[in-house]
Amino acid sequence: MTQTFAPPLEKPCQFGEWSFDPVDGQLRSKRKAHRLQPRLAKLLSIFVANVHVLLSRETLIEILWQDKTVNEDALSRCVAELRSTLGDDRLSPVYIETVPKKGYRFIHPLNTSATQKMSVGLTILALVLLGSFSLSQFSNQSxxxxxxxxxxxxxxxxxxxxxxxxxxxxxxxxxxxxxxxxxxxxxxxxxxxxxxxxxxxxxxxxxxxxxxxxxxxxxxxxxxxxxxxxxxxxxxxxxxxxxxxxxxxxxxxxxxxxxxxxxxxxxxxxxxxxxxxxxxxxxxxxxxxxxxxxxxxxxxxxxxxxxxxxxxxxxxxxxxxxxxxxxxxxxxxxxxxxxxxxxxxxxxxxxxxxxxxxxxxxxxxxxxxxxxxxxxxxxxxxxxxxxxxxxxxxxxxxxxxxxxxxxxxxxxxxxxxxxxxxxxxxxxxxxxxxxYSANIWSVDLTDDSQAPKKIIESTKYDNFPAFSPDGQQIAFTTNRHGNSEVWLYSAATQQQSKLVATPGLNMFMPNWSSDGEQLLVSSRGAEGYRCYQVSVKNGKAQPIKLIKQAHYACLFSEEGDIFAVSKVPDEISQLLKLNTDGTLEILTEEGARRIQITNSGTLIYSIPNKDGLYSVDLAGQNRQTILPGFNHSLDDHWTVQGNYLYYPKIEGQRAIWRYDLTTGKEKIVTTELPSAIGLTMSVNPQQTKLVLSRTDSRxxxxxxxxxxxxxxx
The missing domain is CATH 2.120.10.30 (TolB, C-terminal domain)
Structure with a gap:
């Protein structure tokens, strides 16, 4: 059966980035110009005259070679050459689609407004000559x-x-x-x-x-x-x-x-x-x-x-x-x-x-x-x-x-x-x-034979675990509903519930007050970094307004003072102390990134991109190096409970170690390691349980x- 199709196009046309003149075979884009040899020009002419029409291989061979006898390989080479010129791909075509065992179809529509665009271009040129506006202004407006x-x-x-x-x-x-x-x-x-x-x-x-x-x-x-x-x-x-x-x-x-x-x-x-x-x-x-x-x-x-x-x-x-x-x-x-x-x-x-x-x-x-x-x-x-x-x-x-x-x-x-x-x-x-999916696991520090137990699980990212002072709750963050929120896990009921979520803010790094009634939570939003004080009873959140500059990583001391890390653009982050009388002190000069507090009233902190962990007293005095060889790439994976520092080692025997801040002695407590992004570990006050966050699937x-x-x- 003879196929019905439109004859080759004879007028200039546009499609995609290309302008094509069938008369002289000129094919142009903003970056390239080609003069197609006659057979390729004729092939493109028949394609653009029959957009979305399946043209059989027999029809195309008859149009291109007429009475000459050629095999289908000649047509395949011709189509491949045209595709190469157009920058098209056989497996993911933009212009020429192959229909197996049947033929080819030109799948990109012609730009029917090409003539109108040329008219607009002439009008623009005339206005430019009159000084009305420039081409760049027209481009911006259009x-x-x-x-x-x-x-x-x-x-x-x-x-x-x-x-x-x-x-x-x-x-x-x-x-x-x-x-x-x-x-x-x-x-x-x-x-x-x-x-x-x-x-x-x-x-x-x-x-x-x-x-x-x-x-x-x-x-x-x-x-x-x-x-x-x-x-x-x-x-x-x-x-x-x-x-x-x-x-x-x-x-x-x-x-x-x-x-x-x-x-x-x-x-x-x-x-x-x-x-x-x-x-x-x-x-x-x-x-x-x-x-x-x-x-x-x-x-x-x-x-x-x-x-x-x-x-x-x-x-x-x-x-x-x-x-x-x-x-x-x-x-x-x-x-x-x-x-x-x-x-x-x-x-x-x-x-x-x-x-x-x-x-x-x-x-x-x-x-x-x-x-x-x-x-x-x-x-x-x-x-x-x-x-x-x-x-x-x-x-x-x-x-x-x-x-x-x-x-x-x-x-x-x-x-x-x-x-x-x-x-x-x-x-x-x-x-x-x-x-990514991150879950929170519990490790029994009293029994090495017990396998870690997954206690907080979702299809999203659960992280930043923090034991309450009585060890009965764990505050953590999750992005289950988009922005990161603060949730609570009950050890007694093994249930999870949302505590606080603030529209437009990502909340992270919860830290408990000593009485277990408040949390200090860091946040990141349109106005930068700042901390909120959150009631555990009703979830009501109030910003820490007395610290005017951007800050995060806030925590309470036993006396009710608030410590934080500054987060001001173009400045080195420093350790801050907000006294109960409302005055603000800067405790470090060399920088700070993370802080924790011991039972004896010592601040343990890290310095951005610098190996080691350091300590100062609550007045910012008596600076000491605690762990000089601590790898700064692991800065999100250490925590303090009582007067003990828990941290990972990845050189040699990979494990979590417990370092006695009083005696300087250390020992391995578990070979289980965290793997999530963000702060990943917390130890209960009795130091019998360690929880850690792991990226379980990606x-x-x-x-x-x-x-x-x-x-x-």
Whole structure:
């Protein structure tokens, strides 16, 4: 049966990013121009004249070769060449779809408003010549962020799963041409990198037995891959040429958190990366004053991360950003498509903001977000003014859209999504969907034969356990309803109940008063960090108003004084004391991160990014080093009960140890270890039970989504 179809198109048309003139075979986009050879031009002409029509292979062969005898391989090669020119992919097509054993279908609609757009362009040009307004002004006025957001929401609904195995995939990065995805894989205590096609075929697996491999990033031509190779405290920049898998080392780097650390410039002549920052401008290496030397010493302990640029031809390095505080670090650099702007994240381990710098004026930073949320990853869209980013601002992590110029943001959805990555030469998005579950376990310290017992369980993240003074209740935090809330667990009834939740706040780190009637709870929200005093009886929460500056990690002394850690941007966090008469004292100079109090009235504290645990009395005097070799990476995994310090060791015999603060003696109490993020341990007053939080499950999959809403931009 003869197939019915429309004849080849003879007039110019537009589809996606392409403009096509069938008369001379000119195929153009903003970045490329091709003159198709006659047979390819004719094939595209028949495709665009029959959008969404299935054209049989026999029909296409008859149109293209007429009376000549050719086999179907010739048609397959012709279609493959046209796909390559369009930047299309057979397994995940945007333009040409293969229908097995039947033929081909052109699936992208034509832009029917092309003529109208050309007319608008002429009108704009005339107005420019009259001096009414500039093209850039028109572009700003015509950009509709709301319309773009609605389109992206629809696109995300149709996202398809790329990976679905039991291993944990991390940091997906889609290639610039959108035909493959690279990501880290955590399996069997190894961290390797895989590269797969958008159809799921494994193309490369990169393993380095001596290193953990992070942050795979494609070069603009997709021929090379940058990878951060980490071994203990050392980080090296590896460049792999994918055709030969030849590896070269380009220098040192720093991986301050789970975010990516590389971004290639669009011209491929340089790349930005994360490395330790130089000393701040206000610190002098030659200034011998005690104040300057103390700041310098603190600066060394922090190991702040900054954004640097590496020039491939000259091998020169230059620092682009200067973190604004000794506990602040910069990471996740991302060049805009035109290469004029670099975006990055700046903040701490718990809250991060988006910033940009003009490449021509790197000393001028522009802050884009101001809510105290955590942003793990983001990606530019092709329009050079929109960022797609992930955030836990509303509790659950979702994807958001940000207009860089107006700084307006809109939530898009995709619950549990993070690390969005958009192909620069194709409207395709890759992102990582991850779900964690942490539960609280009880360990019997009097009987080694007893297995740990799971006492607090949910499908979400339960953490920050804290025994009440009588040992009958455990306060903990959970994100079961979005933002973190404070709940109570009863040892007598084994029941859980919500105590307090405040809209817009993530609550964490509960600490009991000595009478068991109050909790001091830290919070993070739009206004920063502050503590609340919560009634255990009715859940009523009141902020600690007498501490004006941002603060967290609050706890009571027996006398009713409140101790806290300051959390002021651009300043070193210090140990604070709020006396019962309302006066405020600063007890430390070298910094503080966590605090606990002993029965004998001694404060145990840690210093950010510095090994060791330290003590001072309640007046801030008699500073001593308690555990000089304590690994600062374990700072969330120690606790104090009575005059004993409980802490983990991961070198040698991995276990929880109990250190007698009076005698200095220590012993192993259990080989069970915590594994959650955040404070993870508490011991009851009788020191017969230890509770710890563990990340019992984590699931991750990588998704792909066609961004059809961008095709007509």
């Amino acid at each position: 950009f509709n962020s709301n319309e773009l957001a609605e389109g992206l929401k629809s696109d995300l609904i149709s996202a398809r799963r790329l990976t679905a195995d039991s291993i944990f995939e991390h940091q997906p990065e889609i290639s610039n041409h959108g035909d493959k995805v690279a990501f880290s894989v955590i399996e069997d205590k190894e961290l390797t990198v895989r590269v797969v096609s958008v159809g799921g075929e494994l193309l490369h697996e990169i393993k380095e037995p001596d290193y953990y491999l992070y942050s795979p990033t494609f070069s603009p031509d997709d021929q090379s891959l940058l990878i951060a190779a980490v071994e203990q405290q050392n980080c090296l920049i590896f460049r792999y040429r994918l055709a030969s898998m030849q590896r070269e080392t380009l220098g040192e780097c720093l991986v301050p958190n789970s975010s990516g650390i590389f971004s290639w410039s669009p011209d491929g002549e340089s790349f930005s990366y994360v490395a330790p920052s130089r000393a701040p401008d206000d610190l002098s290496l030659s200034d011998s004053s005690s104040e300057n030397q103390e700041k310098l010493e603190a600066s060394k302990n922090i190991s702040r991360a900054a954004i640097w640029t590496y020039h491939l031809k000259t091998e020169q390095r230059s620092q682009l950003t200067q973190p604004t505080g000794l506990e602040i670090f910069d990471t996740r650099p991302r060049y805009s498509s035109d290469g004029k702007t670099l975006a990055f994240t700046r903040g701490t381990k718990s809250a991060r903001h988006l910033y940009t710098i003009d490449i021509g004026k790197p000393n001028q930073t522009n802050q884009l977000t101001d809510t105290h949320a955590f942003i793990a990853g983001f990606s530019w869209l092709e329009n050079n003014r929109s960022l797609l980013f992930d955030s836990d601002e509303l509790g659950d992590r979702k994807l958001w859209l940000l207009d860089v110029q107006s700084k307006q943001k809109q939530i898009l959805g995709a619950r549990d999504a993070q690390f969005p990555s958009v192909a620069k030469k194709r409207s395709l998005l890759a992102f990582h969907e991850v779900r 699931q991750s999959d990588i998704y792909l989504s066609k961004l059809n809403s961008l095709l007509d931009e």
